[in-house]
Amino acid sequence: xxxxxxxxxxxxxxxxxxxxxxxxxxxxxxxxxxxxxxxxxxxxxxxxxxxxxxxxxxxxxxxxxxxxxxxxxxxxxxxxxxxxxxxxxxxxxxxxxxxxxxxxxxxxxxxxxxxxxxxxxxxxxxxxxxxxxxxxxxxxxxxxxxxxxxxxxxxxxxxxxxxxxxxxxxxxxxxxxxxxxxxxxxxxxxxxxxxxxxxxxxxxxxxxxxxxxxxxxxxxxxxxxxxxxxxxxxxxxxxxxxxxxxxxxxxxxxxxxxxxxxxxxxxxxxxxxxxxxxxxxxxxxxxxxxxxxxxxxxxxxxxxxxxxxxxxxxxxxxxxxxxxxxxxxxxxxxxxxxxxxxxxx
Ligand SMILES: NC(=O)c1ccc[n+]([C@@H]2O[C@H](COP(=O)([O-])OP(=O)(O)OC[C@H]3O[C@@H](n4cnc5c(N)ncnc54)[C@H](OP(=O)(O)O)[C@@H]3O)[C@@H](O)[C@H]2O)c1
Numbered sequence: 001x002x003x004x005x006x007x008x009x010x011x012x013x014x015x016x017x018x019x020x021x022x023x024x025x026x027x028x029x030x031x032x033x034x035x036x037x038x039x040x041x042x043x044x045x046x047x048x049x050x051x052x053x054x055x056x057x058x059x060x061x062x063x064x065x066x067x068x069x070x071x072x073x074x075x076x077x078x079x080x081x082x083x084x085x086x087x088x089x090x091x092x093x094x095x096x097x098x099x100x101x102x103x104x105x106x107x108x109x110x111x112x113x114x115x116x117x118x119x120x121x122x123x124x125x126x127x128x129x130x131x132x133x134x135x136x137x138x139x140x141x142x143x144x145x146x147x148x149x150x151x152x153x154x155x156x157x158x159x160x161x162x163x164x165x166x167x168x169x170x171x172x173x174x175x176x177x178x179x180x181x182x183x184x185x186x187x188x189x190x191x192x193x194x195x196x197x198x199x200x201x202x203x204x205x206x207x208x209x210x211x212x213x214x215x216x217x218x219x220x221x222x223x224x225x226x227x228x229x230x231x232x233x234x235x236x237x238x239x240x241x242x243x244x245x246x247x248x249x250x251x252x253x254x255x256x257x258x259x260x261x262x263x264x265x266x267x268x269x270x271x272x273x274x275x276x277x278x279x280x281x282x283x284x285x286x287x288x289x290x291x292x293x294x295x296x297x298x299x300x301x302x303x304x305x306x307x308x309x310x311x312x313x314x315x316x317x318x319x320x321x322x323x324x325x326x327x328x329x330x331x332x333x334x335x336x337x338x339x340x341x342x343x344x345x
Pocket of ligand 1: 008009011012013035036037038073075077096097145179180181184309310313314
């Protein structure tokens with residue numbers, strides 16, 4: 001074990017996944033898991049899949065000294081606590097939106113401003129497929145939002161290829177599971193209200209628009225539906241390129257962008273039941289599936305991507321980014337597959 005780690009906000013959904021990953025990580029030793037409401041309870045009390053861990057929640061008021069602190073807390077906590085987090089850890093990996101956006105102006109527009117805007121420039125976005133070169137040595141990593149992660153991974157090859165630039169406004173629709181709302185949930189996420197829905201909860205104006213525009217360099221037409229699954233985010237883009245493209249072009253661009261990526265699989269047609277990206281097949285893993293289809297009648301390119309929102313969209317991405325930031329083998333602790341067959345995730 002080379003590095004010690006703590007998880008602040010460890011009783012939540014993303015925090016629980018961090019505990020699961022760090023407990024079995026070959027290079028991390030998990031020393032602290034915090035929860036204000038469950039202090040002194042075993043972590044298995046909140047996360048029954050972790051009953052075998054000999055670890056109890058402690059208060060975030062007394063942070064132990066560690067190498068890496070993972071913060072899986074609601075928006076606003078990390079920006080208020082960052083000095084204390086840094087007092088206890090050399091590296092902070094924040095899963096909230098507090099340090100994702102590159103400018104204070106964007107926080108004024110999409111959130112309620114920012115109390116530590118001077119740190120935004122040095123914070124590194126934690127989506128390794130995008131920021132692998134910037135992460136080594138970073139002391140503040142901000143992992144991407146789950147909807148933004150699914151969206152960015154889908155379109156990245158077309159942006160890199162120059163097929164999509166600022167002149168088009170691609171349309172993307174994301175379907176997301178209820179765990180996105182966190183363990184606290186709320187009325188909209190309660191079982192009777194959520195079960196069976198296809199609820200367009202953010203047809204316009206979703207906060208992740210800002211993140212997508214900042215990291216893809218494009219304005220996007222972005223809508224999100226809450227659907228009846230627990231885990232998963234599935235993004236579908238509709239792109240109308242200026243020039244006609246072929247299926248061969250698309251395969252070439254996606255292969256070029258992703259063939260060396262350890263956690264991205266291209267799933268684009270072919271045989272079998274699962275011919276396009278599917279949240280169910282990546283549930284519980286750090287893997288992303290991306291794929292595409294071409295409509296020859298009008299030149300439309302449909303791009304589809306699927307991730308597990310609490311893994312590739314949160315905890316898995318955070319551990320992946322920490323691995324790269326610390327110079328650990330990139331796939332350490334994350335190289336496991338999903339289940340098949342499996343029930344609704
Ligand atoms: N769920 C997802 O799919 C997802 C995806 C990407 C990013 N994220 C982001 O990850 C963060 C955590 O999300 P989540 O879904 O895991 O939320 P959650 O289930 O509601 O968990 C929040 C955690 O933070 C703790 N907490 C709350 N207020 C705190 C405070 N002031 N100080 C210290 N700890 C505090 C809570 O426990 P106590 O109240 O007991 O302390 C709990 O452990 C959020 O910022 C979210 O936006 C979530």
